[in-house]
Amino acid sequence: MASSDAPAPEVRAAARGVAPPGVPWRLVRYTLGRLTAVFITTVIGVYLTILIANMGGHVDEIRRATIRESLAISVGMAPEFQHLTPAERRQLVEELAAVQYKRLGLDQPFLIRSFRYLANALTLNLGRAEQLTSDSGSSQVRLILLERLAPTLLLTATSFLILFFVSLFVALGLSRRYGSFLDRLSVALAPLSAGPPWFYGIFLILIFAAVLRWLPFGGMVEAPPPPTPGAYFLSLMKHMILPVSSIVLSSLFIGIYSWRTFFLIYSTEDYVDMARAKGLPARAIEGRYILRPSLPFIVTSFALSVIGLWGGSIILEQVFNWPGLGRLFYQATQVFDTPIIVGNTIIYAYLLAITVFVLDFVYALVDPRIKVGAEGRWP
Amino acid sequence: MSGFKRSLHLLVQYPSAALGLAIILLLAALAIYAVLSMPLAEAVRLWRAGEGVWQDTPRNAAPAWLNGLRREKLPVTQVFDSRLQPESKTVHLLGDGLAEVRIVFPVDYRYDGFPQEVAVFVTARFQQARPHAAMYWITPDGREIPVADSSLRSTETFRLSQDARLTRRLRGQPAEVGLLADPNAPDLRPLKGIHQLVIDGLVFEEGADIDAKLVVYGQLHGWAGTDHQRRDITVALLWGTPIALLMGLAAAVGATLSTMLIAAIGAWYGGWVDGLIQRITELHLILPVLPILIMVGTLYNRSLVVIIGLFVLLSVFSGGIKTYRAMFLQVKASPYIEAARAYGASHLRIVFRYMVPRVLPVLLPQFVTLIPSFVFLEATLAVLGLGDPLLPTWGRVLWEAWGNGALFNGHYYWVLAPSALLLLTGLGFSMLGFTLDRVFNPRLRGM
Numbered sequence: 172m173a174s175s176d177a178p179a180p181e182v183r184a185a186a187r188g189v190a191p192p193g194v195p196w197r198l199v200r201y202t203l204g205r206l207t208a209v210f211i212t213t214v215i216g217v218y219l220t221i222l223i224a225n226m227g228g229h230v231d232e233i234r235r236a237t238i239r240e241s242l243a244i245s246v247g248m249a250p251e252f253q254h255l256t257p258a259e260r261r262q263l264v265e266e267l268a269a270v271q272y273k274r275l276g277l278d279q280p281f282l283i284r285s286f287r288y289l290a291n292a293l294t295l296n297l298g299r300a301e302q303l304t305s306d307s308g309s310s311q312v313r314l315i316l317l318e319r320l321a322p323t324l325l326l327t328a329t330s331f332l333i334l335f336f337v338s339l340f341v342a343l344g345l346s347r348r349y350g351s352f353l354d355r356l357s358v359a360l361a362p363l364s365a366g367p368p369w370f371y372g373i374f375l376i377l378i379f380a381a382v383l384r385w386l387p388f389g390g391m392v393e394a395p396p397p398p399t400p401g402a403y404f405l406s407l408m409k410h411m412i413l414p415v416s417s418i419v420l421s422s423l424f425i426g427i428y429s430w431r432t433f434f435l436i437y438s439t440e441d442y443v444d445m446a447r448a449k450g451l452p453a454r455a456i457e458g459r460y461i462l463r464p465s466l467p468f469i470v471t472s473f474a475l476s477v478i479g480l481w482g483g484s485i486i487l488e489q490v491f492n493w494p495g496l497g498r499l500f501y502q503a504t505q506v507f508d509t510p511i512i513v514g515n516t517i518i519y520a521y522l523l524a525i526t527v528f529v530l531d532f533v534y535a536l537v538d539p540r541i542k543v544g545a546e547g548r549w550p
Numbered sequence: 551m552s553g554f555k556r557s558l559h560l561l562v563q564y565p566s567a568a569l570g571l572a573i574i575l576l577l578a579a580l581a582i583y584a585v586l587s588m589p590l591a592e593a594v595r596l597w598r599a600g601e602g603v604w605q606d607t608p609r610n611a612a613p614a615w616l617n618g619l620r621r622e623k624l625p626v627t628q629v630f631d632s633r634l635q636p637e638s639k640t641v642h643l644l645g646d647g648l649a650e651v652r653i654v655f656p657v658d659y660r661y662d663g664f665p666q667e668v669a670v671f672v673t674a675r676f677q678q679a680r681p682h683a684a685m686y687w688i689t690p691d692g693r694e695i696p697v698a699d700s701s702l703r704s705t706e707t708f709r710l711s712q713d714a715r716l717t718r719r720l721r722g723q724p725a726e727v728g729l730l731a732d733p734n735a736p737d738l739r740p741l742k743g744i745h746q747l748v749i750d751g752l753v754f755e756e757g758a759d760i761d762a763k764l765v766v767y768g769q770l771h772g773w774a775g776t777d778h779q780r781r782d783i784t785v786a787l788l789w790g791t792p793i794a795l796l797m798g799l800a801a802a803v804g805a806t807l808s809t810m811l812i813a814a815i816g817a818w819y820g821g822w823v824d825g826l827i828q829r830i831t832e833l834h835l836i837l838p839v840l841p842i843l844i845m846v847g848t849l850y851n852r853s854l855v856v857i858i859g860l861f862v863l864l865s866v867f868s869g870g871i872k873t874y875r876a877m878f879l880q881v882k883a884s885p886y887i888e889a890a891r892a893y894g895a896s897h898l899r900i901v902f903r904y905m906v907p908r909v910l911p912v913l914l915p916q917f918v919t920l921i922p923s924f925v926f927l928e929a930t931l932a933v934l935g936l937g938d939p940l941l942p943t944w945g946r947v948l949w950e951a952w953g954n955g956a957l958f959n960g961h962y963y964w965v966l967a968p969s970a971l972l973l974l975t976g977l978g979f980s981m982l983g984f985t986l987d988r989v990f991n992p993r994l995r996g997m
Contacts, residue, residue, distance in 0.1 A: 208832070216836040223842055224849065359566065362984055365922040365976030367930055373948070373957075373965060381957040388958065475869050482840035486933050490952070500841065501934055504848040512845050519838035527835050 198535060205531045213524040214293065217517050221288045224513045231277055231284075237301075238271045239264060297514035302506045303499070312514040316496065320518070322391055323495030327484050329411065330418035331477055337419065338426035339469070343457060345427065346434035357427050364425035369486040372417035376490070379413060386413055389492030414491045418484065422476050430469055437461045466537040474530035481523055560989060567985035573978030577971075581792035593789040597781065597942035604780035608666045611771035612963050622662035626768035630655035630747075632761045639761075651681075651751035651760045656744050659766075664740055665726045667711040667767040670747070672760060674702040679754035686750070687729045690743030695720070695729060697747070702760065726767075775963045777947070778954045786942035787967055793943050794975060797858055797928055798921040804862040805924075806870075806917045810909065813871045814901050817878030827871065834867040840930075847936035854938035857931060858924065870916065874909065881908050912990055919983030922976035929972055944968040 225231065242264045246252050252260060272278045276287060291297065297312035305315040345354045380388040387393075392406045437443070443460050488497030496515060503511035561567040584593075596603060606629050617623050632639045632653050642650040674681045685697040685708070697716060698708050710716055710725035720728025732741035751760040774783040816827035842864065847857055881887065882905070890904050931937055932945025933952065951957075951964040 209836070212829075212833045212836050215833055216838075219837065220842060220845075224845055358984075362566070362570075362977050362980035365919075365926070365980040366973060367926050369930070369933060370926065370969065370972065373952075373969060377957055377962060377965065381960070381962070478835055482838070483930075485840060485844070486930050489934065500844060504844060505935065507848060509849065512848060516838055516841040516845055519841045520836055523838055524836045527832075 201535050202532060205528060205535075209524050209528045209531070213520060214289070216520045216524070217292050218285070218289050220516050220520060221285055221292060221513070224509075224516065225281070225285065225288070231281075234275070235268070235272065235277060238275075239268050242267050242271070292514075292517045295514075295517075297517070298510045300503075300511050301508045303502060303508050303511055312510050315499065315511065316514055316518050319494060319496045319499045322493060323484065323488065323497065326411065326414055326488070326493060326495060327418070327480070330415045331480070333415065334419050334422055334426065334476075335473055338423060338430055338473075342427045342430035342434060343462065345431045346438060346461075347453075347457070349435060354431070357424065357431065360424040361428035363420075364422055366421060367486070368414075368418045368421040368480065368483045369490045371420045372414065372487055372490045375413045375417055375420075386410075389490070391494055414487055414493055417487060417491075418480060421483070422480065426473070426476065429472060430465075433465050433468060434461055437465050467534060470530060470534050470537060474527070474534075477526055477530070478523060481519065481526065557989070561982075561985060564985045564988075566981045570978045570981030570983075570985065573974055574982065577791055577795060577975060577978065580788070581795050584788040585792050588785075588789065590789070593785055593942055594940050596785050597789075598940070599779050599781050604776075604782070605671070606765050607776050607780045607782060608767040608769065608771055609776065609780050610778055610959075610961055610964075611666065611767075611769055611776045612961070613775045613967075614768075614770040614772055616770055616963075623660075624663040624769040625659070625661040625665050625766070626770050627665075628657060628766045628768070630657070630764040632763070641759075647754060647756040647758070649753050649758070651749075651753060653749040653751070653760070653762050655747045655762075655764045657747065657764070657766055658744050659730060659740060660742050661740065661768075663769055664730055664738075665766045666769050667709070667765075668726045668729065669710060669765050669767070670698070670708040670749070671763040671765070672702055672706045672708065672749070673762075674704055674706070674751075674753075674758070674760050676704075676753065676755050676758040679758075681751055681753040681758055681760055683749055683751040683760060686748045688746040688748060689729070690741055690745060691733075693733075697725075697729075702751075774967045775961075777950060777964060783947055783964065783967060786947045787944065787971060789942045790944040790947070790968070790971065793854075793941055794925045794928065794971075797854065798924040798975070798979075801858050801862050801924040801927075802917055802920040804859075805865050805868070806913060806920060808862070808866045809868060809870050810874050810906065810913060811901075812866060813874035814878050814905050814909075816871070817875050817882055818897065818901050818905065824875075827867070827875075830867045831869070831871050834864075835869070837864065839864045843931065844934060844936060847931065847934075852936055852939055854928065854941060854943075857936070857938075858928070861924075861927060873916075874913070877909050877912060878905055881905050915983045915986035915990055917983075918986055919980050921979045925975050926972065929968075944971055948972075 246260055246264050246267070252263065255263065269278075276284060295313050295316075297316070300310045300312050300315060303315060304310045305318045307314070307318070309315070341357070345351075345357055348354055376388055379386045387410055389410075391410050392403060393410075397403045397406050438461050440460075443456060446456050446460050484495075485497035485500055487493070488495045489501045492498065496518060499511065500515045502508075503515065561571070606627060608627055611627075612624075614626050617626075630638065632655075638653055638655055640652045640654075642652070644650060670685065672683060680701045680703065682701045684699045687695040687697050689695070696719075697710060698713070700706070710729070713725060716725050717723065717728070723731065727738065730740040730745065732739055735741075747764050749760070749762050753760060772782050772784050774787050776782055812827060816824040839861065843857055843861055846860055851857075887900060887904055890900050895904070928937070928943060929945030929948060932943060932949045935949060935953075937943060937946045937949060945968075947968040948965065951961065951968075956962070956964040
């Protein structure tokens with residue numbers, strides 16, 4: 172991943188001509204360092220997830236009981252075992268179960284098994300679901316999860332992008348009009364962000380779907396799906412409006428408030444006054460003296476809020492009937508489909524890890540310390 | 551104490567803080583009222599809604615105060631019980647154990663809408679011979695409609711609205727419409743006036759008796775309406791308040807204090823301790839906390855205490871540690887810490903007595919803003935169906951409303967009341983928190 176991602180910023184840094192020689196190498200080293208760190212933390216995180224999921228061997232108990240039960244049924248039903256006494260039959264079930272345990276590795280101590288689970292989880296070899304299947308009919312957990320990944324990514328990526336750029340530009344605009352009515356309004360609205368996305372989703376559904384009947388209650392496309400790609404796209408857009416708006420609404424005001432405060436603090440620095448005194452145009456001051464130095468902090472705060480939003484999107488999907496990972500999670504908890512629950516948790520760990528890594532990478536692009544090499548954050 | 555008074559005075563000058571404080575006090579008052587008016591065991595019993603607990607309440611009824619906004623008044627539930635109103639029952643002894651029991655319930659109906667349902671619950675006391683009862687409905691204009699005629703078991707329920715034969719007799723209209731409708735009106739509207747339900751019973755034994763209860767279910771009920779299981783939502787809204795506040799407060803205290811202590815220890819000891827704490831913080835970013843909570847809720851335990859406790863445990867190493875650490879590093883360098891070292895204070899003494907108290911006021915705003923996030927966490931888990939199975943909470947009401955298509959079926963009150971309370975809690979605490987932040991953070995003052 173590092174090799175495919177790294178060249179782009181090198182080229183860009185070189186093309187801009189701001190970087191002294193040796194910078195690309197530093198960027199690559201930083202990226203590789205972060206990648207290793209994120210990988211190690213992901214492995215530990217996934218392992219912890221497995222430990223919690225298997226706490227006290229609960230999951231194994233369930234699996235053992237399931238195996239024994241299905242064997243008992245098949246032995247009881249089979250005509251060739253009719254002549255056996257109940258005791259003999261029970262012994263036969265135990266013998267067959269022992270073979271199954273051995274086959275599934277359930278006879279080994281938990282420590283060894285946990286590492287096997289870890290290896291399986293890391294390679295997304297997540298086994299078979301107990302009840303749920305993918306839309307194509309497979310019960311492979313990996314296929315089920317991959318099928319649901321795309322809608323989740325579509326929803327969250329769209330919301331995050333809108334959230335980032337809208338907050339950024341509105342905050343910049345407000346810091347320019349400090350003290351105006353809009354500015355005070357945004358400060359007054361900031362406490363609204365106390366609610367999670369699904370909470371605003373309920374209100375939006377109430378207004379736009381239940382009362383006004385303008386937009387659909389939920390789902391990703393109309394049923395049946397429109398035949399032409401154009402109509403499909405339009406229907407998708409229509410269904411995305413409410414969920415995306417709820418994510419954006421839930422974090423927009425707090426983002427605007429805190430970033431505007433950041434910009435205000437930076438615009439009172441002496442060098443900004445100096446630039447103003449020199450008569451530089453407002454755009455240049457904003458871009459070069461206010462936005463540029465505050466960008467690393469903005470990226471960090473955005474990263475933290477995105478990480479919080481991943482969790483929130485689970486329920487949002489449930490509220491909006493969005494066929495993504497979150498809704499799958501809910502469905503799996505309803506029928507106690509353990510492999511899917513565990514697999515889903517692991518997928519979320521991966522998504523968080525990728526988010527952290529991507530944002531770290533963006534951070535590296537905007538943080539001058541890494542480019543100029545005063546001090547790298549890692550290693 | 552004077553310092554506290556002064557900061558309170560300073561706070562009240564900000565309108566948003568005053569409003570936030572007012573909301574919090576209101577919620578606290580509501581919580582105290584809930585605890586005083588009804589013990590938790592009673593609330594749980596009502597909310598679990600066993601047999602007969604909510605027999606006399608309508609299903610999915612909107613709040614009763616809506617009548618104040620409507621021109622056409624909708625009915626509220628009327629209950630008549632011959633055991634509570636002995637004057638409605640007259641007994642004629644015919645000798646030889648034979649007796650005529652006559653129960654008359656006068657229904658004063660003054661509403662513009664029809665009831666939701668009409669039901670009669672009859673209890674009979676007898677040894678061998680089952681009593682017999684015939685029921686008539688007498689309208690204000692004198693029509694007499696036979697409603698039911700049967701011999702009784704010890705308890706007998708006549709759900710008139712679901713009685714197909716009665717519906718046929720009323721020309722296809724269900725009982726709640728057919729019995730009350732004005733036959734001369736061009737459109738369907740209830741006939742106002744005193745309707746009567748007459749139960750003519752006959753008992754055949756010495757000591758045998760009949761009692762009856764008539765319930766004319768309204769379309770509106772109580773302060774908050776009822777849900778699909780006839781439960782009064784007021785119970786959950788009221789008792790949800792202390793649960794939400796207590797949980798938010800306890801979890802926020804747990805989370806901020808533990809996070810702060812760990813940050814303090816890391817900042818003070820430095821070296822590998824600090825490094826380890828930093829690495830764990832990075833690990834925490836990748837740990838999918840909510841999925842893990844859901845997993846634990848599904849596989850192990852759904853008790854609110856366990857789930858919230860686990861959440862606090864998982865959020866000990868949250869992103870907040872970095873902020874606190876930066877503050878503690880500043881505090882660590884200040885001269886009074888050096889003085890403490892000079893007189894030989896132990897490490898832990900310095901951390902607990904000198905560093906933590908110094909940072910506490912700065913943490914107060916974050917602590918206050920954190921409370922609603924825990925209140926919403928409960929609601930979040932409940933919406934996922936992982937709420938505490940016993941406790942009546944706002945989140946559970948929302949979840950049940952959601953699961954039963956409240957918005958789709960137009961039962962807006964069912965969603966709006968708990969959401970409004972959640973929103974109020976969120977707004978109250980975060981308004982106060984934001985203002986505290988501006989007061990305690992000199993850089994933000996005036997911005």
